[in-house]
Amino acid sequence: MPESILACRDVAKLFGAKPERFVRDGRLAVDQAALAEAGVVPAVMDVSLEIGRGETFVIMGLSGSGKSTLVRCLSGLLAPTAGEVMFEGRDLARISEGELIKIRRHQMGMVFQSFALLPHLSVLRNVSFPLEVQGRPKAECEARAREMVKLVGLNGREDRFPRELSGGQQQRVGIARSLAVGPDLWFLDEPFSALDPLIRREMQDEVLRLQGLLKKTIIFITHDFEEAVRVADRIAIMKDGRVVQIGSAEELVLSPATDYVRAFTRDAPRAKILTARSVMAPAGGATDFAGQIDAGQRIASFAHDVESSDRPFAVVENGALLGVVDRIAMIDVLVGRERKAAA
Template identity: 60%
Template sequence: MPRPKPEPKLVCRNVWKIFGPHGAAALDRLGHGVSAERLAALGLVPAVRAVDLEIGEGEIFVIMGLSGSGKSTLVRCLSRLVEPTAGEIIFHGQNLLAASESEMIRLRRHTMGMVFQHFALLPHMTVVQNVAFPLEVQGQPRDQREATARRMIALVGLAGREQALPRQLSGGQQQRVGIARSLAADPELWFLDEPFSALDPLIRREMQDEFLRLQSVLKKTIVFITHDFDEAIRLADRIAIMKDGAVVQVGTPEQIVLSPATDYVREFTRAVPRAKVVRAGSVMAPVAGHAAEAGAGRDGPCIPARSTVAEAAPLFAAGAEAVAVTDAEGRISGHLHRQAVIELMLAG
């Protein structure tokens, strides 16, 4: 079953980003008659259009769309690396668009972490120096920041490489350093803009696994940008699909694929097999509460409820008729039966 909707951590209300002179004035003048076509006629480019979003506490919220859809611009608007033209971005009850530049610098240093497609490591610094750099900017003492950096390096699986230079690391290792650096300040909000797209497919899969492992430990509120639907399916609690600067649908991976809101979303997801998006928890046969507490069914294989049916299917190869499904606390909440898997895969 889908997790209960978490409380909003970050809220966007009617956010616009228009490139070109006097964009805000044009929005005011056009009022309710504003459209991409009318803005284009004025020589303006609406990169983000009237976006309303609520991103929950501890949620992995994936924003995706084709190149030029506005997803990266939107994420930069959320942290005001790009200045929005209009709207509200609410964080801890504060409208970030009303915050001063010094206040935004403080928020970025202490509450926001960012990872981008290009690793942007400082080539003359060692791994530990790169990871500690945000803490140095904060003014932390050297022994304190390096101790934190070493914990982050161990967390991402690079213990022993603290004194290596970036050129001595593989692409996947460099991206792990970038992730450790972004986590060093213990951010509440974690923005990742296509962080794995420059990696080879096998390394990319490993990094996705690592990312999910980290999230299971850290439980950050995450905004993740990708154009890869397979990646979005693996990682997302919810997905927002963007087209021409506007968000056209928000929902769980299952909702996006099984109930597309527009023809664009339907075409965008047309080739995705249902078994790759439907979670085991959605098609399992639930067990009674006392049976779950007793751990019924633990003699055989178990899978987490958020695993997809496609990920669960190989467990039936040895002839099992049912596989136990566990909730976030590791308790068995149901059983996935072979017949349910067969029916779903034939339907998709």
């Protein structure tokens, strides 16, 4: 994994009367039953994770799983009841309020589901607003805002107000505003869940395009596994305030750690997730191949060729033969396992 930019260790967030009484030496020192008896609600429990610089890390779970509370702890919006959040090696709970505000204004950007645009300001002024808060010169603010508006494809709409834009365009303004400060860390909290499916996919494409250009570290919150698959390098699945598994989409589908993860990924589009490496069989001395497939290719990209051939395809990596894939292997992974599970 690349160099860590953000990490949390044994983070817990409790809501209720005097939650700090359940903390010893900075760690939670009580079980869930005792918390319930005391009327204290554990929103996040004992979460430890590490996020690499330039990584797109998705945190997902159903409503009430604790994902949004965790993100607010990671961004410094909420102080954890126990544990520590380290940003570039600094514990956010141990720095001054002024330093924390400076970090959040200059090194972090956030996009919310609700867009959170200022209705009385134009597109340009909405985008330049965080720069104005920093006290930058007006000309610099406007020039940077115009650059960001162009980046998200809204040039020509700088003078419009939020009410004059579609939902997708409003979210683009939110994205432009969050990027205006040049953040090292970009938080996207279910940013597209209020959008229609077609616009939602368009906005996912926009995030992928921007990540390809800017190479930001992204923490993306969603409850939609297909959305997570499209944007994530790694995915953390949460349940009842705890992280139950972290891995790539392929790892979660092929090796679910719990029944909950298995149920969560059951309807995942396997052909778009699994690679040739996942479906290949040993070559066994075979030499008569219909063609070659790179080990990292998704099944969807080669399924038609394999299905229409009587001969297997060689699975290769850096020119070396790793195995073979044929129609039977694909059916076993894409259909066979699910049929066995259903049986």
